[in-house]
Structure formats: C-alpha cells, structure tokens
Amino acid sequence: MAKIATTVYEQIRTAILTGELSNSERLVEEDLAVSMGISRTPVREALRRLAAEGLVDVSPNRGARVAEWDVHDLREIFDLRSILESHACELATPRASAAEIEFLENVCLEMEELAQTELSSETRLPALAARNRIFHGKIIEMSNSTRLGLLIETLIHVPIVMQTYKVYSPEALQRSLHHHREIVNAMKAGDEVWASSVMRAHVLAAREEILGQPDPA
Amino acid sequence: MAKIATTVYEQIRTAILTGELSNSERLVEEDLAVSMGISRTPVREALRRLAAEGLVDVSPNRGARVAEWDVHDLREIFDLRSILESHACELATPRASAAEIEFLENVCLEMEELAQTELSSETRLPALAARNRIFHGKIIEMSNSTRLGLLIETLIHVPIVMQTYKVYSPEALQRSLHHHREIVNAMKAGDEVWASSVMRAHVLAAREEILGQPDPA
DNA sequence: ACGTTAAATTTTGTATACAAATAGAGCAGC
DNA sequence: GCTGCTCTATTTGTATACAAAATTTAACGT
Numbered sequence: 027m028a029k030i031a032t033t034v035y036e037q038i039r040t041a042i043l044t045g046e047l048s049n050s051e052r053l054v055e056e057d058l059a060v061s062m063g064i065s066r067t068p069v070r071e072a073l074r075r076l077a078a079e080g081l082v083d084v085s086p087n088r089g090a091r092v093a094e095w096d097v098h099d100l101r102e103i104f105d106l107r108s109i110l111e112s113h114a115c116e117l118a119t120p121r122a123s124a125a126e127i128e129f130l131e132n133v134c135l136e137m138e139e140l141a142q143t144e145l146s147s148e149t150r151l152p153a154l155a156a157r158n159r160i161f162h163g164k165i166i167e168m169s170n171s172t173r174l175g176l177l178i179e180t181l182i183h184v185p186i187v188m189q190t191y192k193v194y195s196p197e198a199l200q201r202s203l204h205h206h207r208e209i210v211n212a213m214k215a216g217d218e219v220w221a222s223s224v225m226r227a228h229v230l231a232a233r234e235e236i237l238g239q240p241d242p243a
Numbered sequence: 244m245a246k247i248a249t250t251v252y253e254q255i256r257t258a259i260l261t262g263e264l265s266n267s268e269r270l271v272e273e274d275l276a277v278s279m280g281i282s283r284t285p286v287r288e289a290l291r292r293l294a295a296e297g298l299v300d301v302s303p304n305r306g307a308r309v310a311e312w313d314v315h316d317l318r319e320i321f322d323l324r325s326i327l328e329s330h331a332c333e334l335a336t337p338r339a340s341a342a343e344i345e346f347l348e349n350v351c352l353e354m355e356e357l358a359q360t361e362l363s364s365e366t367r368l369p370a371l372a373a374r375n376r377i378f379h380g381k382i383i384e385m386s387n388s389t390r391l392g393l394l395i396e397t398l399i400h401v402p403i404v405m406q407t408y409k410v411y412s413p414e415a416l417q418r419s420l421h422h423h424r425e426i427v428n429a430m431k432a433g434d435e436v437w438a439s440s441v442m443r444a445h446v447l448a449a450r451e452e453i454l455g456q457p458d459p460a
Numbered sequence: 461a462c463g464t465t466a467a468a469t470t471t472t473g474t475a476t477a478c479a480a481a482t483a484g485a486g487c488a489g490c
Numbered sequence: 491g492c493t494g495c496t497c498t499a500t501t502t503g504t505a506t507a508c509a510a511a512a513t514t515t516a517a518c519g520t
C-alpha cells in the first residue's frame with residue numbers, strides 16, 4: 027500500500043469510468059479528501075494526473091470537473107484510434123509469435139462463447155468489454171512500441187466510459203467478433219496490410235455503432 | 244503572474260529543451276525550489292506535469308530525472324509523427340482557406356530566404372527551427388482536431404531537444420524546404436492524398452537525417 | 461581489502477496552515 | 491422583476507512541518 031496519491035487516483039478514475047461521478051460534476055479537493063480520510067495533497071496530485079489523461083478538466087483557481095465529450099470529440103477519438111491501432115497491427119504482425127497468436131485466438135473463443143450464452147446483458151457486457159480490452163491491449167503490446175501504447179491509452183479512456191452503458195446490437199457484436207477473428211487470421215498469415223486494414227475497419231465500425239445510437243442520458 | 248507552478252514548469256521545461264539540464268540528471272525538488280526562491284509544492288507539481296509529457300521520468304519515492312531517449316525511442320517517435328502529421332495534412336487540406344495557404348507560403352518564403360543567407364549556423368538554425376515549428380503547428384491547427392494536436396504535442400518534445408544541436412546537411416535542408424513547398428501546393432490543389440503523402444515522406448526523411456548522424460554527446 | 465550491515469543524512473510523500481482568488485448570497489438601485 | 495454591487499464564505503494555490511522511505515556514509519567482521 028505504497029502511495030496514497032496512486033490509490034485515490036485509481037478510486038476517482040474508476041468512479042468516473044463507472045459513471046459514479048456524473049458528467050461535468052465538480053471535484054472539490056477538500057470534499058474528496060475528507061470522504062477518503064486523507065489530506066488534500068494526494069487528492070490534488072491525483073486530479074492533476076487525471077487532467078493529463080483528459081478525464082477531468084482543471085481551470086486555474088477554479089478547480090477540477092469531470093470532463094465531458096461531445097459527438098465531435100468522439101469522432102476525433104475513434105478516427106485517431108483507427109489510425110493508431112491499425113498501425114499497432116502493422117507492427118505486431120511480423121513480430122507475432124505462435125504463442126501470442128494462440129493467446130489471441132483464445133480470447134476470440136472466449137468472446138464467442140460469451141456472445142452465445144443467454145446471460146443478462148448486465149453480466150455479459152462487462153465480461154465482453156474486458157475481453158475486448160485484453161484483445162486490443164495484447165496487440166498493442168505485441169507492437170513493441172511503448173509510445174504508441176501510451177498514445178492509444180490516452181485516447182481510450184473516453185470510449186471505456188461509454189462501453190459500460192452502451193448496448194451493442196446483435197449484428198454489431200457479431201461483426202466485431204468476426205473482425206477479431208479476421209485480424210488474428212491475417213496476422214497468422216503474416217499479412218500486415220490485411221491485418222491493419224481489418225483493424226482500421228473494426229474501429230471505424232465501432233465509431234458508427236456508438237455515434238449512431240442516441241445518447242443514454 | 245498567476246501561478247508559480249506554471250512558471251517553474253516552463254523554466255524547467257526550457258532548461259531541458261536547451262540542454263541546460265543534461266540527460267538523466269537528477270531533479271531534486273528542494274534544490275530546484277531554493278534555486279528559484281519558492282517552496283517544494285509548485286516544483287513538485289511542475290515535475291509531475293513534465294513527467295506526463297515524457298520529459299522527465301519519476302520513480303516512486305526516488306524522485307525525478309531528466310528523461311533520456313535511445314535510437315529506438317527516436318524511431319518510434321518519428322514513425323508516429325509521420326503518421327499523425329500526415330493525417331493532420333489530410334484533414335487540413337479540404338478545410339484550408341486562401342488566407343491560411345498564403346500564411347504557409349509566407350513561412351516557406353521566409354525559410355527559403357534564411358537558407359540562402361550566409362549567417363552563422365548559430366543564428367540561422369534556431370530561426371529555421373522556429374519557422375519549421377510554425378509551419379507544422381499551423382497545419383495541425385488547420386486540421387481542427389484538438390486531440391490530434393495534443394497527441395502530436397506529446398511526441399514533439401524530444402525532437403525539439405535535438406533540433407537545437409543538430410546541424411542539417413545542405414541537401415537535407417533543401418529537400419526539407421521543397422517538401423514544405425510541395426505540401427502547400429498539394430493543399431492549394433485540394434489534393435489531400437498528395438499533401439499527406441508528402442508530409443509523411445517529409446517526417447520520415449527527417450528521421451533518417453537525424454538517426455543517420457552520430458550522437459553529438 | 462572486500463563485502464555486509466547499521467547508523468546518519470538526504471529526499472520524497474503526506475498533513476496542516478495560511479494567503480490569494482473565486483463564487484455565491486444578500487442588498488441597493490433602477 | 492432584474493441588474494449590478496459589496497461582503498462573506500468556499501475553494502484553490504503556496505508554504506511549512508513532519509513522517510516514511512531511500513541513499514549515503516561509516517563501521518565492523520571476515
């Protein structure tokens with residue numbers, strides 16, 4: 027239990043990601059501090075870190091609020107993700123080991139099985155979202171570019187907030203799973219153009235799926 | 244003179260960028276604080292911000308050091324810049340106004356004139372580097388994507404450190420200026436594929452120019 | 461001499477105290 | 491009733507104090 031600042035950073039972060047802290051809600055340092063039984067100092071540090079990641083907005087002398095995003099922001103984010111994640115695929119493909127391919131195939135399988143079960147969406151959706159993050163994260167890791175990973179990480183926070191609420195249509199879910207399979211197949215074939223193209227399409231399709239639906243608020 | 248933290252942030256930042264603080268030098272909070280006549284608190288905040296931008300590395304309980312980069316890091320950075328700046332060109336081209344094109348042409352002209360003068364490289368290089376940053380920054384601004392701008396900004400710090408020391412070969416300089424001209428011409432023609440392709444080549448050429456030369460340390 | 465361990469010093473992390481700035485309530489004037 | 495002001499109360503920004511951790515120094519034994 028090393029650093030308090032890190033702990034409170036994670037707490038506030040998950041509070042935002044789960045929607046516990048609603049959009050553009052004001053984050054008063056002292057309130058957060060007393061509610062966690064600590065002093066303002068680590069809270070302040072955590073808020074600045076969250077600001078650097080784009081999860082909160084801070085104005086000088088006026089404090090921090092939970093960041094909010096409009097449709098234009100989401101378009102930007104998904105466009106950039108489509109470019110960067112496709113690049114990750116391009117880099118990962120020639121480096122992919124048999125074990126890594128197998129790992130990705132396993133994630134695919136798990137997601138396909140989850141998709142077939144008749145679980146309520148309350149339990150199924152988070153499980154799918156978690157696997158999805160693992161799949162994308164693994165490919166980024168395989169790309170062996172730390173900066174690329176950092177860049178994508180900063181972009182991914184906002185979509186994660188949405189994923190908790192968003193219910194994908196059955197067709198979109200199927201398409202998404204097929205994309206994953208196709209990406210792995212392309213990587214197995216050593217075809218980085220194929221792999222990166224599917225990844226690009228995959229993220230752009232997700233963009234339309236999310237921007238097409240009405241706001242859940 | 245609002246916030247001390249911002250002032251000290253900028254001071255440390257330029258100290259790193261000008262090479263005044265050498266590579267992997269340790270940054271002790273108290274030392275920096277007394278040398279600027281302030282307390283540790285704003286210094287600490289500044290260091291965390293610099294860490295978020297990748298200019299310093301901080302380890303828990305072990306403080307901050309000036310970040311250092313190897314050849315692999317530089318490759319990563321230039322590869323990503325080539326992708327993102329080319330994307331900026333793609334977005335900017337259909338949006339470019341006549342005034343913006345003219346502005347870019349002016350920057351081209353100034354750089355061409357500077358290149359012809361027989362000034363010592365000590366004065367000429369910073370002037371060229373400044374214009375270069377203006378040129379690229381303008382195109383990013385024209386892309387109208389704040390997130391794209393932020394992403395590129397985080398990548399650009401390290402190359403800026405190099406630009407201060409690096410002496411370009413005359414041929415590389417000429418090629419660079421021709422690239423700039425060609426980019427503007429492509430934008431004027433409304434051809435975003437052309438424009439983004441030249442930009443991609445432009446950044447990749449810069450990568451080879453920098454990675455090809457031996458280390459100045 | 462060398463390496464290992466133990467104190468001493470330095471340095472980071474957190475808490476508290478105070479100053480400066482902002483936001484909000486209440487009131488005057490129109 | 492609405493606008494603009496002043497004064498109060500929050501809230502942020504900075505300084506200082508203290509505790510925990512790490513680094514350095516010194517001593518000790520083999």
